[in-house]
Amino acid sequence: MSHALPDCLPEALRQRCRLLNDRDLAAGGDYVLLWAHHALRDHDNPALDAALHLGVALDRPVLVYQGLGGGHRFDADRHHAFILQGAHDYQRALAARGIRHHTNVPGLTPGAGLADLLPRAAALVCEDFPAPPFPRWTRRWAERCDVLCLAVDAACIVPMAATGTRFDRAFAYREAMQARFQAELDAGPAPPPAARPWKPGTDGPTGGLDWDGFDLATALAHCAIDHTVPPVADTPGGSASGYARWAEFRGEGLRRYHQLRNDAAVEPPLGVSRMSPYLHYGMVSPWRLAREAREQGGPGAKKFIDELWVWRELAWQWCWHTPDVEAESALPGWARETLAEHAADPRPDYTDESLHRGRSGERLWDLAQRSLLRHGELHNNLRMTWGKALVGWSHDAGEAMRRLRDLNHRFALDGNDPASYGGLWWCLGLFDRPFTPAQPVLGTLRGRSIRGHERRLDVARYAARVGRASRSLPRVAVLGAGLAGAAAAQALVDQGYAVQVVDKSRGSGGRLSTRRSEVGPFDHGAQFLRAHDLRFQAQVARWLQAGLLQSWTPRAVNGEALKGALVAVPGMSELVKPLLDGADLQLGRAVTRLQREGGIWRLLDAEGATLAEAEQLIVTAPAPQAEALLGGAAPSLAGRLREARYAPCWASMVEIEGEAEVDLLRERGPIAWATADASRPGRPDGGRWLIHATPAWSRKRLESPAEDVGEALASALSEALQRPARLVAAHRWRYALVEQPLGVDFLAERELGLRVAGDHCLGGRLEAAWLSGCAAAGDLMREVALPTQVEGTG
Structure with missing residues (x-):
């Protein structure tokens, strides 16, 4: 230039x-x-x-x-x-x-x-x-x-x-x-010059953040x-906090x-x-x-x-x-070659989700990951062992680089720094040399075993450090084990909160439930999901990598395509179960009353027995049910819930004779949606079909006997497919489709330790329910971690 x-x-x-x-x-x-x-x-x-x-x-x-x-x-x-x-x-x-x-x-x-x-x-x-x-x-x-x-x-x-x-x-x-x-x-x-003053009559920019209050x-x-x-x-x-730590x-x-x-294991301010x-x-x-x-x-x-x-x-x-620090070409040639030579070596197979949550089963590695997850930091010497293990657990250099980057940068406060790339890529040979003889998986990369590190570290003392919260964590009760409740529970459990989840259904999942029958399983609620939001896309990527999701492209009338549809295998409820891992889950327990006394929420059943008690409560039940439970304890919040509007949906599970020429029907008389279950990945063969009725048709028959409604829908499907159809079961989703969401991520009355989340907040998509649950959990964790005002945080 x-x-x-x-x-x-x-x-x-x-x-x-x-x-x-x-x-x-x-x-x-x-x-x-x-x-x-x-x-x-x-x-x-x-x-x-x-x-x-x-x-x-x-x-x-x-x-x-x-x-x-x-x-x-x-x-x-x-x-x-x-x-x-x-x-x-x-x-x-x-x-x-x-x-x-x-x-x-x-x-x-x-x-x-x-x-x-x-x-x-x-x-x-x-x-x-x-x-x-x-x-x-x-x-x-x-x-x-x-x-x-x-x-x-x-x-x-x-x-x-x-x-x-x-x-x-x-x-x-x-x-x-x-x-x-x-x-x-x-x-x-060198000392800089003094700043030139703003000239009279020259306005500064407007619209920036107002720090007052x-x-x-x-x-x-x-x-x-x-x-x-x-x-x-x-x-x-802030500089004040940074220099205060430096002074210590x-x-x-x-x-x-x-x-x-x-x-x-050394306690700060010693060590690092x-x-x-x-x-x-x-x-x-x-x-x-x-x-x-x-x-x-x-x-x-x-x-x-x-x-x-x-x-x-x-x-x-x-x-x-280096033009592209995340490309495999950025690694030393000898490192790329040795990893390629050993690409077929047997190695442990961990899912991204288990690694993300610090649940590999390797105690020291999991403690290191939990330090990142909860404290936003990882001791530099231990990071080398943590990173070398990831390289050995990944299928190739590209997967190792992605995992090192994503796990570190997402959680570490010093993540995404040039020094981070130096330290992470060191695990893949950067700034290093070959070590011979070659070993399995790592080849001539420098080895660094978890067992060796455990022998020179007081692991129990380090575990106590990692497990110690910087603030006293309240107990949390989550009402509802659908996707919103499960998302909230996972976020809280991963940060060390004690979480109780209560749901009236016999299984978890809410609209993701899977019904068992004599002819096989039916996903009688949500049929598929799509990911639009980047945050949900990251979760979906972990589900895909774990094999919990697969693409679904059913044959439709007139060749109409269903683009971007993903279904869980072997059933839609499989998505929710791992999210609830680590929570105290109580299923088949109906909460009929919520009571707030002395800063404690109690979830009571019809007999007055306490099902759960906690300082903080997240309610993820449908808006009308949440409103009925909260009318006494939080009347203003209950009033907001009345603004949400739902459409009902009758679901009919049927079995047809023979093979249909299509896998998907839409808008055929009373049928809004009907699909062949065997067309969905991971499902057994057979003539199982799931029918969802239109909202208008369902609303007119909302209180009709389930068998009558199911038979009517089975007859409509039989006519459309020109195949005999037999009713297996029918289910009424009273609050199936959110027609008028509240337009907020969640509702809260923080002085009561109360948050309400669910699809009624953001919309009827599964993605919206997940985002709402995460947002409610995040709000609770922010309240615990942060002072009310930014003033004085330095």
Whole structure:
């Protein structure tokens, strides 16, 4: 690119910058715009310094933009909470220097994104962050930008560009960059110029987040993110919290770091610093940490600096020089070859779901995964053993890379960092060498056995650490074992909550129930599911990988296709059963009254016996049933439930003689939907057909005898198929189809410890029920983990 960096940037800062487009610095616009996402501090921040220098040259103020609207694949309450806590610290620090900070949170701040601010910008400064998806996002904004666009390395003490070439071994990087590191550390970031004030008559942007009285828990509820991964109560975001943790560690912890750093059972602040989340989001300065460690001196400080600089920045420069850090081609050639050579070796076969929930059956591995799941962190030395096991349990390098990435990035507060990729891909040979002789599965990859790690670790002590909650967890009762209730139960159980689930039916599943009969099983409720929402798609992917779901393409009249349909095997209820694993499940127990006394909910049956009691209650029964139960305890919430409207549906299970020419009928007289059960994957052969009647027909016959209704529908099917049909059973779904949902994820009266979820909240799809259950559980977990206000969280 022929254009040069602006002359107004000091030389030391220029070495950290690169142009992203061919625009020159020119007067115009109302402000210099800094897009901040991983350098959320007002000090030792080259990206902020570059924006300030440009502001001086153009005589423009600086506006710092921070947004959560990019649709990151691992968006969750945990990450959003940490980022927003840090954003509030950042905003206050910038305000003290006369710099405006503008935060955008979709759902809370409509029309306040980067695209809305860019037209008024005189220049755009971006952070140079080489982990996906940020390189792609940065390129996209540079292409859309009509003014100079600059990327700045604000994370590494030695600028990534200074390496010139990619280093693949730590010793080589250390030797080549030692002098540059010392020089950079001695100099530190130069003091930036003062911010230019906003000129009279120039309005700043509107529509950003209003921090006055900001309630973080409520804000997160409005975000369309993964609510099953809750905030970590004892790891709040922000520079103040980060430096407070550093201050606790810097004394005895830093002095003994070289001795205790590999012991995952050691209690903080000894062992490891736990600074990686704050370094990941740039809430603390690596220059400050390195300088203070060097000042303290000693072997512990020396080892800490080596980890902070060599191993962390080795991974950063590797990512910066690697076009696609998630492609198998990014791994060393010898590692790819040895894994391919041993691809056919026998190995354990674990499902993604069992790994996700920390239920492999390997005690130490499961404890490590639970540390990620519940605490958002994994001890670095144990991460190596955890990761090596995943490689050995995966079928090939691609599956291993996906599992390492997804399990770490989704749960770890320091996930999706360049250093994360360095550590994870080390398990696949990155920054390493071959070890001979070759062993099964791993080939010449360095081995690291779970048994060996167990022998050098006090596993019981580590288990106590992992099992200890940072807040006292309330007991939770869930009324309803359908998909919404099961989704809520799984999210809570995985985070260590004691959960009781009560349902009046003999089996779990609700509309996913499977009816047994003398001629075979019938899925007499929901026939299939589709996944539209990205969050539900992730759950569906785990079900598919576990073999619980398969595609279904029935033969229909006139060749009409049913696209994207998935059915559970061997029955639809199979989806719900694993979700309820770990909960105290009581089936066939009808709750007729809910009682709230002394902060405790009691679920009572018709005889007044207590079926369950808990501090928190999630009700997932159909809206009319929930309304009847809650009318006394929560009348205002019960009133909202009356707004939901349902249509009934009669279901008829029949057996036909002979073979029909189609597998699917729609809209034939009283028949809304009829399918041949044998056409569905995993079902036994036979002439079983399931009929769902139209809402209008069902409503007229809502109180008719089941046998009469079933026979009428069987006769209609017989006529349509030209085959004799025999009634096996009929079932009335009084609340089958949600015609008018409430349009909210869930309902809550938090002061009562009450939440209501289900398809009546978001709509009749199975996906909507799952999302609603997850949202209700997430709201409960946020209330436990977070203070009411973001104020003071730092």
